[in-house]
Amino acid sequence: MNGEALKFRDPEAARALAGSLERLMAEIGRPVSVMHVCGSHEQAIAKFGLRSLFPKSLTVIMGPGCPVCVTDVPEVDEGVVLAGQDKVHIATYGDMLKVPGTVKSLADAQASGAKIHVVYSPAQAVELARQLPDEQIVFFATGFETTAVATAAVIVDNPPPNFSVLSAHKYIPPVMEIVAEMPESRVEGFLAAGHAATITGWKVFEPFVERHKVPVVVAGFEPLDILAGLVELVALIKDGLARVVNIFPRCVTEEGNLAAQRELWRVFRPTGGRWRGIAHVPNGNLRLRDEWAHVDARKRFTIDLSSLWDYAPPQLAQQCICGDIMAGIRNPIDCKLFNKECVPENPVGACMVSNEGTCKIWHLYGGVPDLSTVEVSA
Amino acid sequence: MCLGVPGKVVEIHDTIATVDFWGVRRQVKLDIVDEPVKVGDYILNHVGFAIRRIPEESIAETLSLYEMLMREAEDDAMAGDVRSEISAGSEIGEPVGKS
Numbered sequence: 001m002n003g004e005a006l007k008f009r010d011p012e013a014a015r016a017l018a019g020s021l022e023r024l025m026a027e028i029g030r031p032v033s034v035m036h037v038c039g040s041h042e043q044a045i046a047k048f049g050l051r052s053l054f055p056k057s058l059t060v061i062m063g064p065g066c067p068v069c070v071t072d073v074p075e076v077d078e079g080v081v082l083a084g085q086d087k088v089h090i091a092t093y094g095d096m097l098k099v100p101g102t103v104k105s106l107a108d109a110q111a112s113g114a115k116i117h118v119v120y121s122p123a124q125a126v127e128l129a130r131q132l133p134d135e136q137i138v139f140f141a142t143g144f145e146t147t148a149v150a151t152a153a154v155i156v157d158n159p160p161p162n163f164s165v166l167s168a169h170k171y172i173p174p175v176m177e178i179v180a181e182m183p184e185s186r187v188e189g190f191l192a193a194g195h196a197a198t199i200t201g202w203k204v205f206e207p208f209v210e211r212h213k214v215p216v217v218v219a220g221f222e223p224l225d226i227l228a229g230l231v232e233l234v235a236l237i238k239d240g241l242a243r244v245v246n247i248f249p250r251c252v253t254e255e256g257n258l259a260a261q262r263e264l265w266r267v268f269r270p271t272g273g274r275w276r277g278i279a280h281v282p283n284g285n286l287r288l289r290d291e292w293a294h295v296d297a298r299k300r301f302t303i304d305l306s307s308l309w310d311y312a313p314p315q316l317a318q319q320c321i322c323g324d325i326m327a328g329i330r331n332p333i334d335c336k337l338f339n340k341e342c343v344p345e346n347p348v349g350a351c352m353v354s355n356e357g358t359c360k361i362w363h364l365y366g367g368v369p370d371l372s373t374v375e376v377s378a
Numbered sequence: 379m380c381l382g383v384p385g386k387v388v389e390i391h392d393t394i395a396t397v398d399f400w401g402v403r404r405q406v407k408l409d410i411v412d413e414p415v416k417v418g419d420y421i422l423n424h425v426g427f428a429i430r431r432i433p434e435e436s437i438a439e440t441l442s443l444y445e446m447l448m449r450e451a452e453d454d455a456m457a458g459d460v461r462s463e464i465s466a467g468s469e470i471g472e473p474v475g476k477s
Contacts, residue, residue, distance in 0.1 A: 259412060
């Protein structure tokens with residue numbers, strides 16, 4: 001447990017919110033599970049030890065909120081195969097390097113000579129293409145809609161001809177449908193991520209709420225934002241109200257960022273595809289529209305994955321329960337590999353790779369802090 | 379990766395803003411920001427692009443979490459994500475892809 005835990009900007013407000021949660025759960029009088037879908041929410045919950053403030057009957061699950069973790073194995077394979085081609089360089093976010101593919105990660109490919117560049121922005125990948133005009137720069141693009149809008153912006157901005165995009169972008173609203181429909185899932189409400197909703201607006205969740213009759217609360221990333229979001233969510237559950245409530249108005253509006261949405265849907269189309277460990281998610285993947293074929297690495301290159309399929313999948317990977325963890329059915333501590341064979345330096349599953357993966361976060365901060373070892377600072 | 383980082387716009391050329399993040403100045407693109415941005419405004423930067431102009435009345439509240447995170451050790455995951463977001467802006471004068 002991190003010594004900085006449980007330090008709040010306003011400890012009085014935190015205690016008051018924790019008290020409200022306690023009262024609301026007592027009134028409900030049975031266990032309730034809610035889900036958030038954002039790695040940054042889990043980081044804040046774990047970092048500040050918030051689970052120790054939650055009533056015992058309230059379970060707060062991290063859903064599929066880590067874009068790197070849900071990048072599917074064949075998508076990583078595409079990057080690995082492309083990286084092995086002559087004159088091809090892969091530019092991608094640092095989190096992607098260690099994500100296991102069928103036989104190799106991008107880091108493994110790099111170790112055997114592939115040219116892999118870590119970038120923090122798609123604009124940096126475009127700049128790399130300008131600096132290396134005789135090479136092919138493929139931007140392996142991952143992330144949810146928040147990040148996909150930036151990829152869209154560089155695609156419409158006339159990138160050089162040696163720049164292309166391998167899109168593994170994912171779209172959050174459809175996966176919430178999948179989780180809500182899983183028979184094992186008892187999720188009664190969702191905490192939606194503030195910065196993704198900055199782009200989409202809170203209204204995007206209304207059809208979901210209508211269909212599944214579960215409330216959605218859009219919340220920010222401060223410990224107090226999260227506590228307040230949970231109080232709101234549990235109050236809605238208690239009253240049986242299925243609606244969208246935005247408690248993060250300083251970043252999220254009803255309609256969202258329309259300029260960004262315009263570029264997003266001008267460049268990408270939603271299409272069905274697998275999310276690693278979760279399921280096939282209808283409309284969950286963002287792929288380039290045909291008019292951007294000249295920037296689409298899948299159209300520009302022949303990507304033959306079959307060479308990788310000669311290998312049997314590694315034994316340990318079969319024991320990994322990342323999928324169940326992201327679906328909210330099990331916790332990292334339920335996994336035999338967690339903190340044993342599977343650690344950040346040598347991850348078996350994608351959830352241990354990214355700073356936003358549930359397993360990595362629990363490894364770093366601990367999942368459910370033991371209150372007896374924690375000093376609550378005022 | 380979905381955690382943007384706020385910064386103050388100190389200069390604008392066309393669609394590129396120079397933004398100050400706790401003393402670190404980076405170039406951030408304004409192509410997809412939701413509202414017109416002027417010098418002195420705060421924006422939320424995500425992977426090198428401004429995705430929101432932060433309303434004036436929300437600036438202080440928005441900055442507080444980050445101010446705490448910026449004091450965190452190098453190896454803290456959440457603080458690390460914030461630092462990555464700052465690195466997503468191009469360095470002034472010499473925009474580069476890092477390898």
